Amino acid sequence: MNYQKLGFKCGLEIHQQLEGLKLFCNCSTLNLRDSLPDIVFERRLRAVAGETGEIDLAAKHEMAKLKKYIYEGDSKDCCLVEMDEEPPHPINPDSVDTALQVALMLKAKIVDEIQIMRKTVVDGSNTTGFQRTALIAYNGVIETSKGHVRIPTICLEEEACQKIEEKEGHTKYRLDRLGIPLLEIATDIDIIDGEHAKETAEKLGMILRSTGKVKEVLEQ
Amino acid sequence: MSNKPNSGDVVKIITESEEFEGVLMPRPDILDEDVTVVKLDSGYNIGISNNKIKKIELVKKYTPKKTVKSKLKITKGLPNVTVLSTGGTISSKVDYRTGGVYADYTAEDFVEMMPELCNVANLKAKKIMSIMSEDMGPKEWIAVAKEVEKEINSGADGVVVSQGTDTLHFTSAALSFLLKDLSKPVVITAAQRSIDRGSSDAFMNLFCAITAAANFNAAEVMTCLHGTTNDDYCLLIRGTKVRKMHTSRRDAFRPINDMPLAKVYENGKIEVVNKNYKEKNNSKTKAADKFQEKTALIQIYPGMDPKIIDFYVEKGYKGIVLAATALGHVPTEKSSSNLLPNIKKAIEKGIPIVIASQTLYGRVHPLVYTNLRKLSIQLGCIFVEDMLPETAYIKLGWVLGNTSKASEVRELMQKNISGEITERSEDKSFLY
Secondary structure, three states, X not given: OOHHHHOOOEOOEEEEEEOOEOOOOOOEOOOXXXXXXXXXXXXXXXXXXXXXXXXXXXXXXXHHOOOEEEEEEOOOOOOXXXXXXXXXXXXXXXXXXXXXXXHHHOOOEEOOEEXXXXXXXXXXXXXXXEEEEEEEEEEEEEEEOOEEEEEEEEEEEEXXXXXXXXEOOEEEEEOOOOOOEXXXXXXXXXXXXHHXXXXXXXXXXXXXXXXXXXXXXXXX | OOOOOOOOOEEEEEEOOOEEEEEEOOOOOOOOOOEEEEEEOOOOEEEEEHHHEEEEEEEEOOOOOOXXXXXXXXXXXXXXXXXXXXXXXXXXXXXXXXXXXXXXXXXXXXXXXXXXXXXXXXEEEEEOOOOOHHHOOHHHHHHHHHHHHHHHOOOOOEEEEEOOOOOHHHHHHHHHHHEEOOOOOEEEEOOOOOOOOOOOOHHHHHHHHHHHHHHOOOOOEEEEEEOOOOOOEEEEEEOOOEEEOOOOOOOOEEEOOOOOOEEEEOOOOEEEOOOOOOOOOOOOOEEOOOOOOOEEEEEOOOOOOOHHHHHHHHOOOOEEEEEEEOOOEOOOOOOOOOOHHHHHHHHHOOOOEEEEEOOOOOOOOOOOOHHHHHHHHHHOXXXXXXXXXXXXXXXXXXXXXXXXXXXXXXXXXXXXXXOOOOOOOXXXXXXX
């Protein structure tokens, strides 16, 4: 297969869950999604302008339907923060440490001050209506046998709810996963073929696992 | 026009080794001045140390989009509801570009956010002040009462007042006393989550409040906020029997020592829970404008210094409410914290001492214990049944605005004016 002739372009975006407590509260990250829920509630979300000051048209249309979102959770890993009933606690310092470690290993530039901002979420997978996310480092690079693969961004953000059911008029989510710290590593489209993609992914995976702070199973 | 970049402008930040282009973000006053924040094209915000910045170039000045307000439709036959805004989280919309907090909601804004409102009432909106509720006081309560009176007497079928949640129960109690011969529903609402988030409780709270003001046949002051953590119904709670009972939950406002008047569902249905309310009528509503500002509320606790009472007396205070423990107790045994002599001195000087309970739930009792009899019979403190301490403070301020005669103060404090005292303690109302 002549990848170059095909005009093959490939980049990777990896989301890695971190061990320890949740990113913005002291709940465990056991993600007990199969246990019987002892927290159940329903909400509706409205379309509002995000941090750019504009309402995304798709969001407006989606939200005009005023769909019902049903949230279920196990109180062992779900508190008022996941229920959008309490403001976030300060960001988990252990998660920040892990993110900084990975950033250094990827030779990335760490920002002078980490700014947490809100990314509007329109499908109800975050009870607040947005995801809290922060840019930790930029302009990193990983060396491979087929040249460098640049890493423009390394971000630390909160995981979303797990969808468990979608029907006409309502969507059901589990809260247990919400708030688990996620390290997001994005590469540039520097990957030149299938083997290269595999090698890059393996190298990134090895770097993440070497911190000893990541969850073993990679979530979709 | 100045070329100095302001928050909201697109800028290019040049450091020794890099260049960043993005929107200059506002920085809160409290934080260090040594970091500049920019929103990059990717949407992420980045903080850059000022000591690394060589130059900031203005790329494009921010011109806010001109919002075209849609015309409000007036439907014949629909009730007229006025929404009076005073500020608070429900009115706070942050412009993330400039950091400015906007609190200028007009009726057109409400209808834009919730088009279904057009089917409930003909809306009129007026901003009467812009203040966080912890900064409100007698002057503000009197001003709100005056505006409510004006609206009711000029054709409003109901009035909604929006404010911050923190002292909402003080305002609801104040309006319950200040508005004499109330003829229409006055519904106070607020939000725990700001209106710039999709998950805000403001939307349902406002919808239910406007629905209640339009359609609930009660001439009462009541609060309207979420009844549960679900977006299912709001509770209408009598203004003198309500309190904020959680820092942050949507359903923070609970009825205390009373059942809520009604539930208002998100589909507009109103379900009466407690029929004990006055119905709408044609009397002329009159707003009182006198409130004794030198009224105090003191929390009683073990080991306290009784001289706090002397402090208020010396400062010329005209009435004090004690949020006593349980049935109405104050420390009396140890000489270091025996309040009795200080209470005695205050009452002899003509300053009424009112006793409510810091347990919030339950009824104080003037006779059951020896020490209670000392307070009630020997000293003459005024025990006010199952009134909330906050409501007692408001009521005392209102009573003292009208009279300072001891016998009249006692009579008015112990008379049920606006549902602040219940005759019977219902089991179901505890922790409703």
